[in-house]
Amino acid sequence: xxxxxxxxxxxxxxxxxxxxxxxxxxxxxxxxxxxxxxxxxxxxxxxxxxxxxxxxxxxxxxxxxxxxxxxxxxxxxxxxxxxxxxxxxxxxxxxxxxxxxxxxxxxxxxxxxxxxxxxxxxxxxxxxxxxxxxxxxxxxxxxxxxxxxxxxxxxxxxxxxxx
Numbered sequence: 001x002x003x004x005x006x007x008x009x010x011x012x013x014x015x016x017x018x019x020x021x022x023x024x025x026x027x028x029x030x031x032x033x034x035x036x037x038x039x040x041x042x043x044x045x046x047x048x049x050x051x052x053x054x055x056x057x058x059x060x061x062x063x064x065x066x067x068x069x070x071x072x073x074x075x076x077x078x079x080x081x082x083x084x085x086x087x088x089x090x091x092x093x094x095x096x097x098x099x100x101x102x103x104x105x106x107x108x109x110x111x112x113x114x115x116x117x118x119x120x121x122x123x124x125x126x127x128x129x130x131x132x133x134x135x136x137x138x139x140x141x142x143x144x145x146x147x148x149x150x151x152x153x154x155x156x157x158x159x160x161x162x163x
Contacts, residue, residue: 011092014159018088021155022081025148029080032144036137049073055124083112083148088156098160101153109149113142 030048038044046065049072053061056075061068087108091097097104117130130138 011160013088013092014161017155017159018084019081021084021151021158022077024155025083025151026077026080028148028151029144030076032140036140045069049076052076055121055126058125080148084152084155084159087152088159091153091156092160095160098153098157101157102150105150105153106146107149108152109146110142112149112152113145116145117141 034040034044034048038048046069047062049069050061050064052072052075053064053068054072057064057068057071061072064071087097121130122128130141132138
């Protein structure tokens with residue numbers, strides 16, 4: 001009797017590609033956020049990562065100095081890497097998700113924006129969704145996430161050695 005494993009013929013994942021993709025998404029998001037909402041001086045650079053750490057530390061993150069900024073940076077890279085890993089794992093099961101990286105990446109980016117802003121942030125210690133007071137900021141953020149989605153798909157393809 002032969003035992004059939006569900007992923008017996010699924011391609012192996014090159015995890016270093018997933019991690020590099022995550023680093024690129026994190027770097028892109030850092031540059032985007034710093035340019036739009038923070039400043040490029042030492043205080044602004046620290047503040048951008050402290051703002052990420054608010055998700056677990058709450059407002060106390062802003063009193064945590066470099067330690068909370070480092071926590072925020074680590075969390076940021078982990079989340080961005082998770083975005084690539086999730087797409088890679090799903091695409092491993094459904095390889096057609098790798099066929100059109102720009103179109104599917106743009107759609108994945110919109111999903112990332114919606115999930116992060118309307119599910120993750122409200123459930124975290126941030127406790128709120130984005131304000132609609134600045135529709136231009138929302139448009140910029142959605143466009144940036146579309147680019148991040150394309151990066152996710154391209155690195156998922158690379159991780160699965162396709163394309």
